[in-house]
Amino acid sequence: MELVTMHAHTNYTGHGHGTVAELVNAAAATGISAIAVTEHYPMSEAMDPTNEVSMPWERMPQYLIDIAAAAAAHPAMDVLPGCEVDWLGAQEDRDFSALDFSNFVHVLGSVHYLDGWAFDDPAQEARWHDVGVDAVWRRYFEVWCEAASCREAPFACMAHPDLVKKFGYRPSFNPQPLYDQAAEAVVAGGRMVEVNTSGLTYACAELFPAPDLLRTFFRAGIPCTIGTDAHDPAVVARNLMPGLRAMYDAGYRCVTVPTKSGDRREIVLE
Template identity: 60%
Template sequence: MELVTTHTHTGFTGHGKGTVDELVNAARSANISVLAITEHYPLSAAIDPKNYVGMAAERLEGYVADIEAARSRYDDIEILLGCELDWLGDDEDRVFAPHEFDRFEVVMGSVHFVDAWPFDDPAQRDHWENVGADSIWRRYFEVWCESVSSDMPFSIMAHPDLVKKFNYRPSFDPMCLYRDAAEALRESGRMVEVNTSGSYYACAEMFPSPQLLAEFCRAGIPCTVGTDAHEPHLVARDIEKGYRAMYEAGYREVTVPTRDGDRRSITIE
């Protein structure tokens, strides 16, 4: 079956490794047909002073040029120019030009910050203990639904329940939050991803959970698969397991973005 990953990273950020060419060649070796390279979009110096989370602004044009050069060299793989764009809500301090994201074929929408707190940063886990999982889960999904309903140019919503990364779980049944998330996403018309990297964190399951993925399926949300690879050798990790998770949730096809801004489907066998 055709393999795709619509969420990957390179060494253009401080927490990734490898060049664009190395990532592309790893994908080619794994028989991946569609590779979206979605490096973290630059954040401000106030939010990311060491350019660890996002790429440095001065590297953006080099990143785009490297992807364009790779596309000209390899005709046996479809390479999509993308980025991962953080939703900061009321804490947004960047000013975007009207057509800033027009050149990107994939814009992953992600929530890594809740009220300016990077909740998935291992160095700041104390806040979990101080505030408690119940409050953080409710606030996370509120912020996530705001991001989905915003006018930001997100095409795919990344790792929708990233809040579970450290395996801090709420004391209540989160289905009410899942239903709100699915309804917000349905109204937005955006896609969602199965992010296979979650299996390798403390939560030990993909993003989203089977229950949330089933809610997305019931709501008719188009779904794709991303490995969220931050090193070339992880580019194909668990793609087929991601397909199986989709199938078990009720999906029968994987949705794939195309270079012309459209979508196509792959039947899950």
């Protein structure tokens, strides 16, 4: 079937590898028909002083030029300009406007920070033991639901919905009530969610989202897309087939994909 990835990164940040051209070339070589290049949207110097996490503001024009050039070099592919925007909550120190995102077709919303703490950063993992696993899970979904339901945020799609499980820490309680709240928040925000295949490479050894959470999204009628979250061209197509199978098992019969025009199309799951 047709393969796509709506979440991919480059060397425009300090933790990614490969140019936009190298990423798109690799996608074309694997038979991917559509790719959204979704580099991390710039953050302030206070939040990301070395641009390890996000793209520098001054490189944004060249980033868009590179995506346009890659699209021109691969006319048979849909090469979509996108970005991933961190929800920072009370720590947000950027001023957003619709104009800021007018050049992007696909804008991902993500939660990597809880009250300023980068909970999924291996260098800050020790804090999990101070806060407590159950408390982190509850706070994560509280913050995630704030992001997903906020109509003023620029997100079209919520990325890796249960990233909180990345290190393999699981709550002592049944998370289904949190999953129900997450689905309600996405519906309230009018957004998509993604199956993010990178979860299979982490300690959790499970796609984002978990099967029960994905089924909860399906029951709520939430459109779902897919992304590999590749930070290196070599893994641009990583685990797409397991991701598509998980969607089918959850009840989905199509993958929802943004288009160059800003609309959406559906790919039938076979």
